[in-house]
Amino acid sequence: MAGDRTGTALLVDLAAIVANYNLICAGLAAGAKCMAVVKADAYGLGAGPVAQALWRAGCRQFAVATIDEGMSLRAAFEDVPLEATPEIFVLHGLYPGTAEDFAAAWLTPMLNTPAQVGEWARFAESVGRPLGAGVHIDTGMTRLGLSPAEARDLAERPPRGVTVQVVMSHLACADEVGHAKNAEQLVAFRAVRGHFPAARASFANSAGTLLGPDYHFELVRPGIALYGGNPLVSGVNKFRQVAQLKAKIVQLHRVDTPRSVGYGAAHSITGPARIATVPVGYADGYLRSLSRRGIASINGVRVPVVGRVSMDLITLDVSRLAERDCAVGTEVELLGNTVTLDEVAASAGTIPYEILTRLGPRLRRSYIGEAA
Ligand SMILES: *Cc1c(COP(=O)(O)O)cnc(C)c1O
Numbered sequence: 391m392a393g394d395r396t397g398t399a400l401l402v403d404l405a406a407i408v409a410n411y412n413l414i415c416a417g418l419a420a421g422a423k424c425m426a427v428v429k430a431d432a433y434g435l436g437a438g439p440v441a442q443a444l445w446r447a448g449c450r451q452f453a454v455a456t457i458d459e460g461m462s463l464r465a466a467f468e469d470v471p472l473e474a475t476p477e478i479f480v481l482h483g484l485y486p487g488t489a490e491d492f493a494a495a496w497l498t499p500m501l502n503t504p505a506q507v508g509e510w511a512r513f514a515e516s517v518g519r520p521l522g523a524g525v526h527i528d529t530g531m532t533r534l535g536l537s538p539a540e541a542r543d544l545a546e547r548p549p550r551g552v553t554v555q556v557v558m559s560h561l562a563c564a565d566e567v568g569h570a571k572n573a574e575q576l577v578a579f580r581a582v583r584g585h586f587p588a589a590r591a592s593f594a595n596s597a598g599t600l601l602g603p604d605y606h607f608e609l610v611r612p613g614i615a616l617y618g619g620n621p622l623v624s625g626v627n628k629f630r631q632v633a634q635l636k637a638k639i640v641q642l643h644r645v646d647t648p649r650s651v652g653y654g655a656a657h658s659i660t661g662p663a664r665i666a667t668v669p670v671g672y673a674d675g676y677l678r679s680l681s682r683r684g685i686a687s688i689n690g691v692r693v694p695v696v697g698r699v700s701m702d703l704i705t706l707d708v709s710r711l712a713e714r715d716c717a718v719g720t721e722v723e724l725l726g727n728t729v730t731l732d733e734v735a736a737s738a739g740t741i742p743y744e745i746l747t748r749l750g751p752r753l754r755r756s757y758i759g760e761a762a
Contacts (some may be wrong), residue, residue: 422610430455646662
């Protein structure tokens with residue numbers, strides 16, 4: 391089995407990622423394409439293998455958060471011929487003093503402030519060739535981006551040497567389909583993108599993409615949908631599960647006298663029970679908030695996490711399984727097709743994004759699926 395010597399494995403289904411990508415692409419307005427968001431190491435799943443699989447599926451635009459992520463991602467494409475190498479956009483824009491690194495790795499900054507625009511323009515002038523850029527415009531998120539007025543100034547007095555290739559904005563409430571802010575931001579974005587007629591426009595994250603063709607423009611920017619999370623706060627998740635966290639039972643306790651389980655003696659057993667110990671804990675991103683609330687699956691049978699999640703271990707009440715179906719070495723699914731990402735997130739009181747991005751460095755990632 392893939393994984394480490396304890397049998398713990400984080401399986402990443404690249405075929406499922408590609409299927410999710412194809413599903414998104416199939417629903418896009420004519421002419422729109424998908425810029426895959428692979429920031430934070432592809433939401434913890436491994437930016438290199440994930441981006442390469444998407445590239446093989448036809449994806450030619452990627453977005454990362456930081457320049458360091460961008461440089462690592464570019465290195466993952468070093469064997470690709472120049473004419474087929476993807477565009478890599480850096481959402482956080484141009485950190486002061488990094489222009490040279492951007493250019494050397496063929497990264498495109500999403501410029502967020504007039505100061506960043508100025509620095510990129512000065513750098514273009516110093517190297518004596520035009521440089522491409524994206525421009526992020528704030529239409530209501532108040533996080534990153536030029537104000538609409540700053541964007542208009544930029545369009546009216548374009549700095550020499552900077553070619554605006556993409557104009558983007560980000561939705562604040564796209565996961566709530568009926569939220570009034572979606573339409574408000576759309577109106578604001580349409581107005582401001584009109585100042586940059588030659589640029590491709592990009593507005594929608596995964597949830598925004600599901601709001602319909604008005605939100606697609608030339609490039610959509612899905613992240614969580616590629617990785618199998620439900621982009622919407624409610625409704626059916628039509629995306630395939632990607633991450634599977636599996637581990638093997640390391641010890642079993644047959645209990646017949648009343649006793650407690652784990653730290654804080656937080657769980658009490660009153661009658662006969664069997665408790666299975668599994669070597670995954672909050673150091674692996676199995677969040678402590680899953681204490682008493684998490685569910686695991688053993689051959690499709692759902693069993694509860696009892697007691698507190700510790701750093702490296704959890705305990706399951708496996709009393710409902712026959713002894714022969716649950717022994718030391720039996721495989722347990724903590725995240726996957728039975729206990730889905732959305733369910734784990736809901737049990738932990740968080741969102742799928744946080745579950746994925748917290749999956750820890752101790753977990754060995756193994757890539758499965760056709761594209762692997
Ligand atoms: C993270 C991010 C995305 C992707 O969002 P999902 O909700 O995961 O689809 C898109 N655009 C920007 C600017 C982001 O920061």
